[in-house]
Amino acid sequence: MSDLTKTIKLRIHVSPEQEILFCQMTEQYRQACNFVSQYIFDNQFNLSYQNLNKELYNDLRGQFGLKSQLAQSSIKTATARYKTVKEQLLQNPFKYKDENGNWKSITKTLEWLWKPVCFNRPQADLVRNRDYSFVDDGQILSINTLGKRTKCTFEGEHFAEYFDGSWNLGTAKLVKLKGLWYLHIPVTKAVEDFQKENVRHVVGIDRGLRFLTVSYDEQGKTEFVSGKKIATKRHRFQEVRRQLQSKGTKSAKRRLKAISGRENRWMSDVNHQISKTLVEKYGKDTLFVLEDLTGVSFEERNLSRTAKQNYDLRSWSFYQFEQFLTYKAHENRSEVLKVSAKYTSQRCPKCGTIHKENRNHHKHLYRCQCGYKSNDDRIGAMNIQLLGTMWISGDNHPRYERITNTLE
Incomplete structure (x- = not known):
């Protein structure tokens, strides 16, 4: 436990x-x-x-x-x-x-x-x-x-399960937001531990901009979550923010603060929905595998350098999604594994060859000299999923190393 x-x-x-x-x-x-x-x-x-x-x-x-x-x-x-x-x-x-x-x-x-x-x-x-x-x-x-x-009353109908005695309540934070008072309470509960030997599903998840997530499982099933509508809405937020910043008035600054809060709440809801869907789809004893983005500079990632993409990349809450998926997985006797991001977007999942040039960013296509080709985001999810499988098999630090292409 x-x-x-x-x-x-x-x-x-x-x-x-x-x-x-x-x-x-x-x-x-x-x-x-x-x-x-x-x-x-x-x-x-x-x-x-x-x-x-x-x-x-x-x-x-x-x-x-x-x-x-x-x-x-x-x-x-x-x-x-x-x-x-x-x-x-x-x-x-x-x-x-x-x-x-x-x-x-x-x-x-x-x-x-x-x-x-x-x-x-x-x-x-x-x-x-x-x-x-x-x-x-x-x-x-x-x-x-x-x-x-x-003494005061509170709205707790949605939190009744946390007061049934099975959760321990910790140090709370009293805050005021938009004229309303809230008490943020951390709650802790003992849950069943994830057991590596009982894994039923291994799911690789690639995070990005064009697709918020691309998941690939052990049965070869791939699911794409489009980021088009998300990007459009975030660009609208960006444009409104730009206009308000150009004004520089006190009312504009107040409006900027309100918009920032609204955007963050909306993005949190998106992350909640995606992570909840993944956990409910695969059930207990699932290993979700993500790239470890700790210390990774966004500028070093293989993406176009347009202003919109740089804005989206910095503002997309990768880490928040990781946090949401982790606690939802733990609640469901599952686990989230972070693996090295090195070469996951450049490696051919069929022959193992690593060539940066095999990936065409503009066409979103990965084409290997061995003849295998697929969507470039799907390639990343496939390679991430394989690293999870390697971890299950006993490799505690799975990662890819560049190998020589045998066809050359």
Whole structure:
């Protein structure tokens, strides 16, 4: 058994008095997090909770009026954000060309930051049974504030399954969005582990622009999810954004922020639908195989260099799809495997020959000298699927290496 974690978002109904209490608490908590962040920045990025708590606890209680648990949580919130930034920097090294024209890279650390991490949105992290709890048979939320505790109702009809006792509730985040209050609660549940020896399906998935996903399974079945309508809608968002940016007014900036949120929510829904369809189609004991895009520069991928494609490529949420597919697969006793992306779009799945020239980007056709030809995106999914099969067979790090074409 292993733990599966998801986040539920409860909309809270608040009175005018509770609105004031929540606004005060989340604003003070935001300032406290920035206070901790500045201290971390000024002290060689020391992320030790014990040291930070010893140095800052009394200031957090006195200057910001936080209760004991909130003061400790503000330290944890700030350090968690720095750890996230640290990982992001590690995955995106600084690249440059040396005097010989060869590409070099330098690993980035927190010392590359020019200013402290900033918390802009008022928020508060609430510890389960200390800062928030469910009372009256789970129908009412009791939430701690800077002063007294307060009780409020919430919209939870869609989340009833998470309150049946089989899920553990973690530290929640209280936030306000467009005038409405929400409590984001991570929930954890023990689920059956994926067993390699019980695999029934191995599905290779190639992600791209023309087709959002191309999946290929062990039976040779291929499914394409077109990205044409998605690209059209994203280009409309881009055009509206360009027009608003050219205005530069305060109202235009507010509109830009609203459009960004709407686009992100819409794209998240698309990712949810695609990942859900894949998991439901193949059922339990399925291995989904994706290219590992960690550290891959989009400019290095074999795609045309038009402005639209570069925009689409950077804005397409590859990683979000990966996250959605992973937790849905884990919930269904399945697994997601990430494999090396090297040569997956250049290798002939029939004879194993690797030639970059075999792929025609304009015609979206892969044609090998051995006579095999197919859609170029399908070729990628086929090669990815084979790497998954190799992993099942015992190769813990499957990858392709260039071999000599025997026909030459």
